[in-house]
Amino acid sequence: MTEEIIIAGFGGQGVLSMGKILAYSGVMQDQEVTWMPSYGPEMRGGTANVTVILSDDRISSPILHEYDTAIILNQQSMDKFEKTVKIGGTLIYDPNGIIHPPTRKDINIYKIDGAKKAAEMGNPKTFNMIILGGYLKIKPVVLPENVKKGLEKSLPERHHKLIPLNLEAIQLGQDSIEAVHLT
Amino acid sequence: MGELKLMKGNEVIAEAAIRCGCDGYFGYPITPQSEVMETLMNNRPWETTGMVVLQAESETASVNMLYGGAATGKRVMTSSSSPGISLMTEGLSYLAGAELPCLILNVQRGGPGLGTIQPSQADYFQCVKGGGHGDYKLIVLAPSSVQEMHDFVELGFDLAFKYRNPAMILSDGAIGQMMEKVELAPQKARWTDEEIQEISGSWATTGKTKDRKQNVVTSLELDSEQMEQNNLKFQAKYQEIQKNEVRYEAIDCEDADYIFVAYGSSARICQKSMQIAREKGYKVGILRPITLFPFPTEQIAALADKVKGFLTVELNAGQMVEDVRLSVNGKKPVEHFGRMGGIIPSPSEVVTALEQKVIGG
Numbered sequence: 001m002t003e004e005i006i007i008a009g010f011g012g013q014g015v016l017s018m019g020k021i022l023a024y025s026g027v028m029q030d031q032e033v034t035w036m037p038s039y040g041p042e043m044r045g046g047t048a049n050v051t052v053i054l055s056d057d058r059i060s061s062p063i064l065h066e067y068d069t070a071i072i073l074n075q076q077s078m079d080k081f082e083k084t085v086k087i088g089g090t091l092i093y094d095p096n097g098i099i100h101p102p103t104r105k106d107i108n109i110y111k112i113d114g115a116k117k118a119a120e121m122g123n124p125k126t127f128n129m130i131i132l133g134g135y136l137k138i139k140p141v142v143l144p145e146n147v148k149k150g151l152e153k154s155l156p157e158r159h160h161k162l163i164p165l166n167l168e169a170i171q172l173g174q175d176s177i178e179a180v181h182l183t
Numbered sequence: 184m185g186e187l188k189l190m191k192g193n194e195v196i197a198e199a200a201i202r203c204g205c206d207g208y209f210g211y212p213i214t215p216q217s218e219v220m221e222t223l224m225n226n227r228p229w230e231t232t233g234m235v236v237l238q239a240e241s242e243t244a245s246v247n248m249l250y251g252g253a254a255t256g257k258r259v260m261t262s263s264s265s266p267g268i269s270l271m272t273e274g275l276s277y278l279a280g281a282e283l284p285c286l287i288l289n290v291q292r293g294g295p296g297l298g299t300i301q302p303s304q305a306d307y308f309q310c311v312k313g314g315g316h317g318d319y320k321l322i323v324l325a326p327s328s329v330q331e332m333h334d335f336v337e338l339g340f341d342l343a344f345k346y347r348n349p350a351m352i353l354s355d356g357a358i359g360q361m362m363e364k365v366e367l368a369p370q371k372a373r374w375t376d377e378e379i380q381e382i383s384g385s386w387a388t389t390g391k392t393k394d395r396k397q398n399v400v401t402s403l404e405l406d407s408e409q410m411e412q413n414n415l416k417f418q419a420k421y422q423e424i425q426k427n428e429v430r431y432e433a434i435d436c437e438d439a440d441y442i443f444v445a446y447g448s449s450a451r452i453c454q455k456s457m458q459i460a461r462e463k464g465y466k467v468g469i470l471r472p473i474t475l476f477p478f479p480t481e482q483i484a485a486l487a488d489k490v491k492g493f494l495t496v497e498l499n500a501g502q503m504v505e506d507v508r509l510s511v512n513g514k515k516p517v518e519h520f521g522r523m524g525g526i527i528p529s530p531s532e533v534v535t536a537l538e539q540k541v542i543g544g
Contacts (some may be wrong), residue, residue: 020362026190027364033189035362039215040301053502060454062361065529153189 001056003141004064008049008081009073014128017154019050022132025142025150026054034062047076054141071135073114073167075099093178102180109180110138117176118169126169133173144170186367192332192359196262196288196352197222197365199336200234204373205286206257207235209248211267214300215356216290219262232373242267246274246287253349254400255284256379256387258340262288264356265306266297268314268385275314275349279417280402283388284343286336287321287351290359290389293498293525301525302356302448307502310353310426311475318414320421322350322428324474325446329363331473337368344382346424353475355498357527421476430473431482439468442486444507445496446472448527453496455530460537467537475503483510492516492541496533499523516541 009015016037024034036051051067053059070081072093078100085091087106095101096115109127112134118127136142142150147170151163190198197220202206210220218239228234245261252259259398263271268289278285289310290347293303308314311323322342324335332354333539374382380389391397404410432450435457436442443453450471460467470486472479487493492515495504504519511517520536 012221020189023362027187027189033362033364035189036357037360039356039360040299057450058454058460059363061530062525063357063448063452063454065531 001054002059003069003139004056004067005052005054005069005071006049006064006067006081006084007046007052007071007073008077011046011048012077013048013073014125015048015073016134018054018120018128020154021129021147021150022142023052023054023139023150024154025146028146028153029142030148031056032059034059036062047074049077049081069135069139071131072102073131078102090138092131092138094131103136103182105182109182110134110177111180112173112177114173117172121169121172126165128172129166129169130176134177135173136170137174137177185369188365188367189362190329190365191218191362192326192329192354193218193290194222195333195365196336197226198367199333200260201226201228201232202368202370203337203340204232204258204371205234205260205336206373207237207248207252207259208261209237209239209245209252209259210261210263211239211242211245213264213267215292215302215359216262216264216288218359219288227388234373238356242270243274246271246278249285249287250274250278250281251284253278253285254281254388256383256389258284258286258344258374259290260286260336260432262290264290264292265294265303266292268306268309270352272309272315274315275321276313276317276319277402278349279315279319279321280317281400282347282417283349283400284340284347284383285349286339287349289351289353291353291355293523299525300356302527303498303523303525304355304447304449305499305502305523306353307475307497307499310351310476311503311506319417320348320476320480321422322346322348322424322477323353324350324430325353325473325475326358327447327450327471329358329361329365332358333365335368342428346420346426347386348420353447355448356525400535425477428474429477429479429482431479432469432471432472432473433482434469434484436470437467438466440466440491441468441537442490442493443467443469443496443533443537444472444483444493445469446475448502449496449498452528452530452533456496456533456537459530461536463534463544465537474502478506480506480510483507484512487511487514490515493518494533494537494541495519496536497521497527498527
């Protein structure tokens, strides 16, 4: 199994940490992982993205130009990454702030109201975990108990009291994601 | 098994330095390697192992602090990225001329000039061929994974002290910034004064005792006859390094008709390109130099007898390709493919280059 993922959105949405938690969850189940962030000028301009690869085998290139799954959290990222999803691959997006929704018919598209649900939970910082939950519902690449371990490993100990809240957000994400059928 | 962590290449350099018993780090921040000093500062090793971590006022200052520290027989290191390494090159020549063991990390970014902060391999000539003045060589290690970033810190120090020569880890922005699984080595103690005396007492400035002559660390020798003797000694040492320390990885070269020669992050891209090429029916292998000096000349020469052609893949306009051509010595075609300015080629772009430049050429 190899899963090649791009997560892309605004700085501050928790894109990089979401990727890190996913990668750590992979480590917890003995997978090979790479996590490659954008660290260049685009990051300084406010957008952020990270490529995460989970695999049972040695990982070749950590930098990719097409992906099994794209998780897209703003319009700029939609413009840039919708076309990079492999045919038959998966695109997950949050419609908040999306003016031009995805149009491709050769991929599987899902949407999740992460920003809205996070506001409903009363904690906007749970946004990235809601999105992660939605992703894991569609692509259960890591086991729930390993996500918990991944959270424990990637969060500093002083934040461990927030793990139940994060797990709740992941569950909410799993319950909220829905398929988009283009006609 | 050691401790398993998910870390950035740059962070791992800091962890590995503390764990292998490094005595001192002197550096100046520059993207994409600033996490090295950030991680060192966060870990506060001066409270545990006694390692000194110092942010100097410039790269020029860092490299001269390195000279001072290395002259006392301590295990000291610095890190920077391309423009910063340019500022250090005078110091690198002095370190080589004074035969001072130390470790330098270059996390390359695109040049020339201030260039870009994205990954590049355009410092090959600078780091492998000299950069500074005079006939000198650095021992150059090229990691292609986060684990190798970790492992090459201790290896770099070991080789530096074995040969009394500066060693460099030549990495790039991709390997420095990405996180992978890494097994961290157990903590080792720093060398005691007695150990330093035993290992480097014959040359290091550890404090003169009554029963020996003073040790003088310098690269200056105004007597030309003696300066030539010094150079001959350096050259003999470089030949010894070439004979003993070549490291490389050969991936699927046994049945290969075509060989990618690539190091660092390019070698990772080539692994994916190799899969694509093999699916297309081309028998492709990879020769990945792990040491850039000493270069795996003989191993490439041996492959030249059995394959049809070579493609070097580098994030530059064609630098290592010259060493591959010298190794192949005209027996087979050697072509180059590269992107510049911080652009990383896609694996399929590399396969297209192979088809157009080598297979079809």
